[in-house]
Amino acid sequence: MTVERDEVLTADPAERAGAAALLEIRDLRIRFTRGGRRVHAVNGLSYRLDAGQMLAIIGESGSGKSVSARALLGLLPSSAEVSGSARFEGAELIGMPEREIRRRRGRDIAMVFQDPARSLNPTMRIGAQITEAIRAHSGIGRKEAGERAVELLKLVRLPAAERRFHEYPHQLSGGMRQRVVIAIALAGEPRLLIADEATTALDVTTQAQIMQLLVELQERLGMAVVMISHDLGLAASYAQHVVVMYAGRAVEYASAGRLFGHVRMPYTRALLGAVPLLEREPHAPLPVISGQPPDPAAIPKGCAFRPRCASATGRCEQAPPFSEHEPGHWWACWHPAEDPPGGSGGGGGGGEDGATR
């Protein structure tokens, strides 16, 4: 079965003029064949990230955000068909030979995953897992690597780093484990860190601490961060730019401040509306986005959000182009939302409120 893909292709954020970007993704498409079904996980994703910046990729589960990030490191199963372009400091990552991309893993781009309980090897000591990462990229000796590992554990503020070095993951709390995973990611001194739902499995207090740590490391090490999340509030508080993904494509892109003040895409607005807020009346039903995200094996033609969208019209059967409608603000919608009267409080009650968490 083939889902016809939309031929609309316009200038995208990756094409913005200016200095060379650290990461430029253009029309990234990823398909899997699973049990005879063609699954379209990513359907033309483009974004750009400058050195030292933090970009948030927001979307529901299954919107293709994690898959698109793993593709950058060549970590997808062999059944994945990847096309399009992803340039890191000018070097094309898509289709790069395995040997070459392996040398870049951890050294150029590192990754932190969602569940720290599962992303560490339960049978290896913390220290061994970090020194392995250090020694994968430099020829330094075991002892020196060990010292560097303890330094990294101190850098991620793991209490009693020297002792933890000799411990196993199960002896640590969730937040401590995530610090260890971040230390592993920092081992190769990467210029880009991808945090794939890195705080989702943690409780709210720990979540804030880990995000603080990421921001601090970003500034201290001059490292760029791609933060993948389904939490718009979190994105607003920490990232400079936000990409909203739906059904494997970008539907809205802007700076965080701009996006939350002037939301355009009805899907983004609905997402903002679904953020639970303390100001809401107690026991009021939580607003939800009705319907289901589309089955990635059968994405509707035209605008993929159409079946769930209140503003949808016949025109939406034609896919809207993803283009820069306002300076620095990109979206793909025929019926963008207006700014609410009275200025910047728009976006379904989200806006700046969402940014204060």
Next chain:
Amino acid sequence: MTAVTAGRHRGVGARLFASPSVRLVGNRLLMAIPITLGVSILTFWVLNLIPGNAAQQLLGADATPEQIRAMELQLGLDKPAPLRYLDWLGGAVTGDLGRSLVSGQSVAGQLGERLAVTGELVAMAFVVSLVLAVPVALLAAYRPNRLFDRLSMFVSVTGLSVANYVLALVLVLVFAVRFAVFPAIGFVPLSESVGGNLHSLVLPSAAIGIPMFCLYTRFLRGDLVDQMQGQDYVVTAQAKGVGPWRVLLRHAFRNSSFGLITVVGLNLSTLIGATVIIEQIFALPGLGQLMLQAINTRDMAVVQACVVVFAVVAVLANLLTDLLYAVLDPRIRYGSR
């Protein structure tokens, strides 16, 4: 550091008892008592249900009832079964396994010789199958669904579907009859000639070991592929920039080894059953052969001793499995928080 030093100040005995491994060994050894007791009672009871006894077997089909009666008196078979069981149990507990009703030899002495043969057979089959299965499974899992993987899958499925006595006959036919490289029957004791001893055990241990090799390969390959494709820590390791062999060996294999140990441990018990048949086919003077002969002659003391040995071996195999987990898995070694 305080928690660590506090532990050092406690008494040695208290720490020993607190160690999960020591408690595990203690519990298992205690559990072995009711298990062996149950097994021996069950065996005694079942053997009593079979018509005929040692007296009839000794005297043959022509014996008159009077002769049999006299023999029964002489062997103590006239006493009621529970009493005979208690007699045996009393002896066994004090270390006296009695004498064979048929040969008059000491059971303990016979057991020692026989156990050495069976032990050697099992050890050879076991070590060789495991030593071969691990590299084959690793190579297969390195590139799943490629040529080597498919080939090893085909071999292991074939090996698993053939009963080991059929395999034994095929091995004899090919390597003893057609090519005459290995002897079809007989056993050379280790004390006589080391080379001859190993030579005489090649075919029987292959008959036991080949299905085991297939089972271990198939299991380990599957588990490795699951770890490689489904576990986040593998992705973390790959994202570090670590090479594929290192990820497989240092990360996936260590975690897969727990599953393999379980399979090997369970398999050791069924292995004992296999030796009974294989020793029969290759005429090896092992424990299994001894037990089969003793059952035929209703030689109760010998059967009981063999069964108890098998039960103890099974319990020990399970204990060893659990101890290996503790050695390999830090979550068990240090206890979970």
